[in-house]
Amino acid sequence: MKNMVRRMGSLLLALLLVISLTACGNTGETNKGETSGNAVTEGAGKEAAGEKPVELTMAFLIFGPVPNDLQKVNDAINEYLLEKVNCTLKMVPINASNYSQQIDLMLTSGEPLDLLADGTITAFFNYTSHASKGQLYPMGDLLEQYGQGITDALGDYVSAAAIDGEVYGVATNRDLAARTSFMCRTSLLEKYNIDPDKIKTYEDLENVFKTIKDNEAGVTPAMAGQTANGTLFDSLGLSFDTNGDQLSDMIGVLLDNQKLEVSDYYESDLCKALAERAYDWYQKGYILQDATTNQSTAEDLVKAGTLFGYFGNSKPGIEKQESALCGEDITEIILSDTLSDTQKVTGFMWSIAAGSEHPDKAMQVLNLMYSDPVFVNLLDHGIEGTHYQMVDAEKGIINYADGVDASTTGYDMGVDFEFGNQMISYIWEGDSPTLWQDLDSFNRSAVVSKAMGFQFDSTSVKTEYAAVTSVIDKYKRSLGQGTVDPNTVLPEFVEMLKKAGIDTVIKEKQVQLDAFAQTNNIQ
């Protein structure tokens, strides 16, 4: 019996091995097939201006599946690009869940890659590390030569991602600032005659929470952030309490975004007051009671009917976006000023890979992405008549093509903010027809942090940085969601941070910030 089991075991293992080997073999083969297929299309491309058209590879981030009609749209784009800049584009969509690894692999393995979406949102990107490791192509000269459209669209923000004075990535033109708002269910606001315009302070908010808590059984008035691990520190700490700057990771922040003074947020009085407020709200039942174990987003909880509202970043058009996610009408109660800092601008960017053979062509294509509505609309919305149709040609308003809707369309990736200049693309019917003007004035109205453009490089203090990160993991969520008593836990948190070496990190950040200020002449 025992032998039998052993034999079966090894047989199974052998089988597994064989299967995995053949699986590898298969992917190898399909890859080969793909490249040879491309070689054929490349050869068939017409040779304009006597120069052989080059093929560029463009990697970008998507959140859903690869659209069915990607190849169709890609062909249409190629036709257009051949005419414009005599090159073709190979679009490589990569899912958000493994974008970061896949890009690292492409950059290190020498796979052909010319244009890539990069940025400083750590969940997807690793721009700072790519740039400091020399994996990205310095764009300065190319921008001057070919990038007029980019510079026009972005203005001063074009160099927001500069590292040591050299630009390795340009931000996409979208919402480049944010304000903090409380998003909540319109139906309940109306039911209790609450005027959203009159809510300005914590006291106003608390009154609303109290009304909801007392009258709506089973509905929690508020959630600290939009995602399950969002805290009041993230959502309100440096935007509503003060016009600050998180300096991307909240490890060493600017409490006043007009003063280049890095300090520990968790040690500040602001943090203490906010933690106490969170605890008070938790005790009173104003914020999510099962915050520690909750894994749902705020939108899902609103949809389920157990939540009234939540704190989050917002921009013009947010009500429509959130209403769609929540399944009912959402009202935005604006709390903070509109703020802008490096993180908000450099979140999504475009870079050219250091290994690109045709960086000049890549820049020309990129320039079109910021200045040519035809190209941008192809990328954003696909082919007219197949994927969308004009509703109002003058105002540039579109809707799905006949016989196509959101669930059956072959091309709707929903990443319009990623393709260069969103503000020259068409507007969906139902959105405000002046959406782009609104967004533009929103961006311009922002209080811009003095540290705009500053990128922190943590490599020299990475031991401390790692230790600090692990301490924050342990304490931040429970303190920022009010589930623990800050009188005992906050001092412990601050002390553990000190032990982990947060002072060293902050000191290094200050040194780098001072150097940054000096090279850029910021007072």
Place this chain on the structure above:
Amino acid sequence: MADEGKALRGKKKQKRTLQKLKRYYMLYLMMIPGLIYLLINNYVPMSGLYLAFKNIDFRLGLLGSDWIGFKNFEFLFRSQDAFIITRNTILYNLAFIVVNTVIAIMLSILLNEIISIRRIKLYQSLILLPYLISMVVVSYLVLAFLNTKGFINSTIITGLLGRGTGISWYSEAKYWPFIIIFVNAWKNVGYLCIIYYASIIGISSDYYEAASLDGARMWQKIRYITIPLIKPTVITMVLLSLGRMFYSDFGLFYQVPMDSGAIYSTTNVIDTYVYRALIQLSDIGMSSAAGVYQSVVGFIVVLGSNLVVRKVSKENALF
């Protein structure tokens, strides 16, 4: 003389080995896939240990990156993390061994006293059932009990005991040693119990009959017949789990506490720590360092427990 004898014996041994090889070559052949699997899965990755001592820089490549000695290990020891996770891993495993063994033996003896076959089957299945449930499902069962509005808070604490507010279980570290040990026992005792039960029904009924004739009571029969006779099985099972001292059930320590930061001090074990390090730091060097730390301490613990095993019963020792 003695040398000659030795040489002769050596030759004989060689011959015997050859003979064995010839006789069982089919079986050895069958071993090959398993060996290859072990080699690929357990030995080849070991060469990656060197990553822990490097400052990974993709421009220079994995092999070309700079050696930085033990710098990657520093972050482990900065915030007492190394101490906490080592302590948790070892203490929890010891507690599991003791608690699970005692409960499983008790249950199997009780099972043996049941006469109705249908009932035995019923109880056996009920006891084994939790063992077959996935940890993710278990974690939600626990959540249903311990949630702020869960069974324990709403029915027992505020209901029966009449206290105003419940306990927020997921932010109070002090309760978790009990919860973890309880959940682990609930889940794994069934399996152990079946093994002990099997060895109890293997005991010849003659002993019990003779004892009854001599007027032994139930407790005396258990004390002087059942327990001594299942002792070898118990020892083997305990030794097996001692060898796994430094492994921890990832699901139990990650899923069941719902990854709640406030209770890391009593729920963080090496496996969960390494996982979090890799996910959050995305620094290959440092997460390898955490992995190396696990391997080294695990190796020491295995050696140590083997030493103990050898003292208790030599034939059960690994080496």
